[in-house]
Amino acid sequence: MTLKTIHLASALVINSDNEMLVVRKKGSTYYMMAGGKIQTNESAKEALFREIKEELDLDLNNEQISYLGSHQTTAVNEAKTLVSADIFLIRLTTKSVKPHAELEEVIWLNQMNYTSYQLAHLLKEFSLPRWLKMKKEE
Numbered sequence: 284m285t286l287k288t289i290h291l292a293s294a295l296v297i298n299s300d301n302e303m304l305v306v307r308k309k310g311s312t313y314y315m316m317a318g319g320k321i322q323t324n325e326s327a328k329e330a331l332f333r334e335i336k337e338e339l340d341l342d343l344n345n346e347q348i349s350y351l352g353s354h355q356t357t358a359v360n361e362a363k364t365l366v367s368a369d370i371f372l373i374r375l376t377t378k379s380v381k382p383h384a385e386l387e388e389v390i391w392l393n394q395m396n397y398t399s400y401q402l403a404h405l406l407k408e409f410s411l412p413r414w415l416k417m418k419k420e421e
């Protein structure tokens with residue numbers, strides 16, 4: 284069986300209370316990291332700046348963003364597909380973030396509510412353990 288691979292740029296977004304932002308796209312039941320496909324002739328970081336502007340209407344600067352690493356896993360919402368992602372940490376000073384474009388919902392996860400949401404594999408495998416470790420070190 285041949286699997287298709289989607290190349291993504293996505294973000295572990297946290298606020299000053301160390302809450303983690305997750306998004307739900309229209310028509311999806313999964314909560315995932317903000318971000319999207321990297322287009323031709325675009326770096327992962329450029330793709331992320333573009334997606335964060337489209338999805339959350341935020342203009343990022345370089346000081347707010349750092350590279351965390353890459354991860355490959357099963358895609359949600361698309362059969363026989365893998366996602367291969369470059370994942371960045373974004374620190375926001377604002378909590379006031381609203382869904383735009385293809386987003387239905389934006390949620391801040393905290394210690395109390397994070398088990399209540401169905402998380403995409405990429406988020407569950409890569410960002411969740413890193414975020415929980417950050418919280419422990421608070």
Ligand SMILES: Nc1nc2c([nH]c(=O)n2[C@H]2C[C@H](O)[C@@H](COP(=O)(O)OP(=O)(O)OP(=O)(O)O)O2)c(=O)[nH]1
Pocket residue numbers: 289291293308315316317318319320321357358359360361366403404405406
């Ligand atoms: N943004 C994001 N997408 C994810 C995650 N996990 C995961 O499986 N995906 C999947 C869902 C989609 O199949 C794909 C992202 O494609 P998309 O269609 O939302 O990206 P896009 O915003 O660039 O949309 P488009 O160009 O197709 O309009 O990756 C994740 O944590 N974040």
